[in-house]
Structures are given as C-alpha cells and as structure tokens.
Amino acid sequence: MGAGIAQLCIQAGLETVGREVTLELAERAQGGIAHFLGRAVEKGKLDAAERDAALGRLRLTTELADLAGCDVVIEAIVEELGPKRELFAALGGIVRQETVLATNTSALSVTEIAAAASRPERVVGMHFFNPAPLMPLVEIVRAELSSDDAVETAYALGQRLGRNPIRCHDTPGFVVNRVLIPLLNDCIRVLDESRVAPEDLDTAMTNGAGWPMGPCTLVDLVGIDVHVHASEALYEKLREPRMAPPPRLVAMKNAGLLGRKSGRGFFSYEKG
C-alpha cells in the first residue's frame, strides 16, 4: 500500500520521502512504481519526461528522521496496534508541530493510535484502497481528538492525489470495511459450505453479482494476513460472528499463504 500511495504523491507533483525498514524493500517498491509509470508511458497516458520527473520526486530512506521536513506523513506499516502506536509516538519527536500524521489502517481505531502521539489533534485516518493508484476512494477518518484543520488538510491532500475523499468518524471498519470484511468472510465460508472451487466462486461473483474481481482474487490482492487482522480487529470491537476470520483464512495465514505478496494464496502468482 505504501508504494501505491507514494506513486500517487509523486504523480501529483509532491516531493515524497518513502521510508522502508530496509533499502532493499524500498528499492523493490520503487521498481514497482517505475514499472507502472513505464506502462503508462507505453500506453500514451504519460510522457517519458513526466515519468522521469515523477520518479525524481521520490527519495528513499530507512531513517524516520528523514521525515522531519514533511507536511503530512502517511503511515502504512504492519496492521497491528502496538507497532503503529510506537511509530506515532516516535514521530512526535521528529516532525514539526503542524505536521499532519495520517494512518492508513484498515480496521484499527485511529483514536487509539492517536493516543500514543504527542499531538493527537494532528492525527487522522487516510484509508486508501488496494491497489491505491487504481481505486478512487480515500476515507478521511476523524478520530476523537482530530482538529478540523488536520481533517481538512487530509481531505485536500486526498483531492490533490486525484482521489474522491469522503469524511467519516472513527467507527470500526469506517465505511467500506464495515461492509466489505464480513461480506468477504461470508464468501470464504461459502467455499466450505457449498464446496465450490475458488475459481468458480470468483466466476459466480463476477458474472452473477457484477463484482470487478472475485472474492478469492480480492483477498489474495489485499493480503490474507491483512484481511485476517482486520477481521480480528472488527470482531473484537463489534462481536458479530460474521466479522470473525473464517478458520480457512487463519490456517492460510499461519501457513504463510498470504496471497499475491507471498506468491501463493487461493491462487499462485509469479514472483514480481
């Protein structure tokens, strides 16, 4: 997700710092961005000079301290509360007072993340959808203590990135995931109940319900681990049985079948 968001930023003309835990991971993300921008050039949607200028706006780092000059920081790290809270606490000692700190969390509480920050009023949710460069929506999430200014800054950034932002409050799953996560969980349970094959379930939902991609392909794209974490977070808050991750997905996560990113989930993918 971080790479997709960085791609949107550089395409919108923003000087962007991409921070990863290793330089190798950062370079891999940069390579993906270069690939997609290259495809846009081949298709005549972008000229080569624009691609080069966009790529030139992306600076890679492994150091949090290199985020010091940023007006907005968008966090897209592992989907767990502890590491996110640690990161937001650390950012307080690095960024300027007025910097907006946004989390791209799928289903964790923005308010609980913000509570670890030294200035929780500057923290909001900016929830992008996968793949970020292709999905027009971004949910701008107001946490308990978010200031109007921080919310509106994030909203304006969403517009600048060419997205269609919506404003919402910090409720479990916000808007889309409150609906989509139990729906995908139902789809996975149907796999076992009706003993339909994953490819046939996908055909059913694309051909019979007009979905742009089938549920198994979509969970592979999102990441089985991300989906399981989001389901667990929603179940913890809402206690609705449909929110709980189906055992089949938990088993896949434990086996390292994470979808596209690991090369295997419901389907197999070539490396890269």
Ligand code: 3HC
């Ligand atoms: N950046 C830029 N371009 C990209 C890209 C990326 N990351 N990924 C793919 N593309 C390009 C491809 O290269 C392709 O061009 P090419 O074939 O000429 O190279 C082009 O985009 C279109 O690709 P597709 O032919 O696959 O496009 P489709 O018309 O099939 O649409 C889609 C793709 C928009 C992803 C569509 O299938 C869709 O809407 N799927 C549903 C996705 C969805 O529901 N996402 C939400 C997931 S939930 C979520 O993210 C929330 C989180 O909290 C869990």
